Amino acid sequence: xxxxxxxQQLANALSLGSLYALIAIGYTMVYGILRLINFxxxxxFMLGAYFAFxxxxxxxxxxxxxxxxxxxxxxxxxxxxERAAYRPLRDSPKxxxxxxxxxxxxxxxxxxxVIFGGRPKSFxxxxxxxxxxxxxxxxxxxxxxxxxxxxxxxxxxxxxxxNKTKTGLAMRAVSTDLDAARLMAIDVNKIVSIxxxxxxxxxxxGGIMWTMRYPQLNPLMGVMPGLKCFIAAVIGGIGNIGxxxxxxxxxxxxxxxxxxxxxxxxGYRDAFAFVxxxxxxxxxPAGLLGKAQAVKV
Amino acid sequence: MNKKNTIRAVVALTVGVxxxxxxxxFLGPFAVRILNLSAIYIILALxxxxxxxxxxLFSLGHAGFMAVGAYVSALLTMTPAQKSMNFFLTxxxxxxxxxQLPFIVALIIAGLCAAFVGLLIGAPALRLRDxxxxxxxxxxxxxxxxxITNAQSLTNxxxxxxxxxxxSTTWVxxxxxxxxxxxxxxxxxxxxxxxxxxVRDDEIAAEAMGVNVFRxxxxxxxxxxxxxxxxxxxLGHMITTIDPKMFNLILTFNILLIVVLGGNGxxxxxxxxxxxxxxxxxxxxxxxxxxxxxxxxTQGLPGLRMVIFSILLMIVVLYRQRxxxxxxxxxxxxxxxxxxxxxLKPKKRGxxxxxxxx
Numbered sequence: 001x002x003x004x005x006x007x008q009q010l011a012n013a014l015s016l017g018s019l020y021a022l023i024a025i026g027y028t029m030v031y032g033i034l035r036l037i038n039f040x041x042x043x044x045f046m047l048g049a050y051f052a053f054x055x056x057x058x059x060x061x062x063x064x065x066x067x068x069x070x071x072x073x074x075x076x077x078x079x080x081x082e083r084a085a086y087r088p089l090r091d092s093p094k095x096x097x098x099x100x101x102x103x104x105x106x107x108x109x110x111x112x113x114v115i116f117g118g119r120p121k122s123f124x125x126x127x128x129x130x131x132x133x134x135x136x137x138x139x140x141x142x143x144x145x146x147x148x149x150x151x152x153x154x155x156x157x158x159x160x161x162x163n164k165t166k167t168g169l170a171m172r173a174v175s176t177d178l179d180a181a182r183l184m185a186i187d188v189n190k191i192v193s194i195x196x197x198x199x200x201x202x203x204x205x206g207g208i209m210w211t212m213r214y215p216q217l218n219p220l221m222g223v224m225p226g227l228k229c230f231i232a233a234v235i236g237g238i239g240n241i242g243x244x245x246x247x248x249x250x251x252x253x254x255x256x257x258x259x260x261x262x263x264x265x266x267g268y269r270d271a272f273a274f275v276x277x278x279x280x281x282x283x284x285p286a287g288l289l290g291k292a293q294a295v296k297v
Numbered sequence: 298m299n300k301k302n303t304i305r306a307v308v309a310l311t312v313g314v315x316x317x318x319x320x321x322x323f324l325g326p327f328a329v330r331i332l333n334l335s336a337i338y339i340i341l342a343l344x345x346x347x348x349x350x351x352x353x354l355f356s357l358g359h360a361g362f363m364a365v366g367a368y369v370s371a372l373l374t375m376t377p378a379q380k381s382m383n384f385f386l387t388x389x390x391x392x393x394x395x396x397q398l399p400f401i402v403a404l405i406i407a408g409l410c411a412a413f414v415g416l417l418i419g420a421p422a423l424r425l426r427d428x429x430x431x432x433x434x435x436x437x438x439x440x441x442x443x444x445i446t447n448a449q450s451l452t453n454x455x456x457x458x459x460x461x462x463x464x465s466t467t468w469v470x471x472x473x474x475x476x477x478x479x480x481x482x483x484x485x486x487x488x489x490x491x492x493x494x495x496v497r498d499d500e501i502a503a504e505a506m507g508v509n510v511f512r513x514x515x516x517x518x519x520x521x522x523x524x525x526x527x528x529x530x531x532l533g534h535m536i537t538t539i540d541p542k543m544f545n546l547i548l549t550f551n552i553l554l555i556v557v558l559g560g561n562g563x564x565x566x567x568x569x570x571x572x573x574x575x576x577x578x579x580x581x582x583x584x585x586x587x588x589x590x591x592x593x594x595t596q597g598l599p600g601l602r603m604v605i606f607s608i609l610l611m612i613v614v615l616y617r618q619r620x621x622x623x624x625x626x627x628x629x630x631x632x633x634x635x636x637x638x639x640x641l642k643p644k645k646r647g648x649x650x651x652x653x654x655x
Binding site for chain 2: 013015035036037085088089092094095096098099100102103104106110111113114118193223227230231234267268270271273274275281282285
């Protein structure tokens, strides 16, 4: 393989990995606090992209206002989703909550098919993100350069919130022990809402950048990225923000680079993530950066 | 069971068989299809309920085992001519080319193959718990699907298989459903059945009583895979075309819906749930088509049917977690006036389902 092809693939891998990392953070935050796999996270990601699409194409907003509106709406949607589908079941067996999450995911997808239509739509082109940039023989879409930057900035902001603010302290407390946190006068419901809000906002950010990178929207576009990013979060150690980013990058890199180096495996691309998941779960069930927890009797 | 109830059971069974016989003889092909689909969904729901409701293992991999069963049975029963018609892109592997077995033999081999895959998957995956198990089984099902898509000379890849012999007649599928139900009832009444319920209710206590928890879980997983394979094979022989895309998460979701709606941990609940969901699924098909209600004309909204089903599942999970039957089985006493009155009364507090985790 030529060196230029290698760098080309590396650039692709970097932007895909960043997107995975951004979505994986949402999974890991929710799981860290509620021990719940938010199966509908991938569909929230899809909604974020559609909100931005309609804000630009139907309401003719400038792109940056449209993006802000889409992020806000998606965050609100995430908070509403938690209220409607997860909060009533907080004391129920785990299986019920998980079934509710799967139900919510299918509901959003099918509502998407009914409201947005099943036919794929193409995202309007925005000049800033849609130009091709050349670095010698390597050429990338400009949005691919923005993606890692945005991911890095969001990660920095999130780490600041979690580690330096009072809300972040409360989040960490709830994550360690929900009941004890409640006894310390932490408003658990508020913290859970904030967590869902932030997670959904990051999912929307990922969704918007995803549609600019792979410019097509359809109501089922969130399914595969959703599953893969959950896997990324598990690989990195679920509940751990740094781990989610690490897992996202590993997964994105591996997907692109394996296909680049071993083209005969292209058909198996969607299985890589699952194979990696199973290996990690069997070898190091707590994930790469996770701490093993003893089961309490 | 007292004498009165025995008579009732015999009468109910006779009426059930009569309904199936009359349905088979007089209904049109579309209605017969729904009738048969109900039976297949009964088998699938029972096999998932064994895991989900009776062993307490949350598995999302059912579609994968169904795919294994469907492909094995289809490939073993098709004539060489049908095979060469299907495999026009890449010829089929030579050792499968001329094989053609009787339907029953092929069906059992299909179930055994699915059970074997279940063993291969269960042995590592069952070391995990709860949501990790769910996501790992989902992953394995997805891997099975990708493997089937790529094994061109064995499964015809993404094109799928067409013209599978139509062996799933009403009697075959309902017979299989009856055997599955009987098998499960006997299994649950045996000492093994009590063991799996013990593992469901409290794994640690069961282990302390000398139960080999891991082995019980693997056995339950393998049995469930066997019936999933049988169900998948019957489904293939009913609709006569299969392709890898069919066996996706949505299929597993439908079966899960039946199990949850009927009652997680109730055999009669699964049977009722399967019939209700299958009939509703077809009855609500009109929602996807253009409607003309004299005053109102609506455009067809493809997907509306699935929206209604998702809402149904959410309502059941949020407001009636126990499903139709809860963990109880149907009994004639349930229909007595006293029991009906009791069912209408609000439930006492503290009677909620078993708490697990947070």
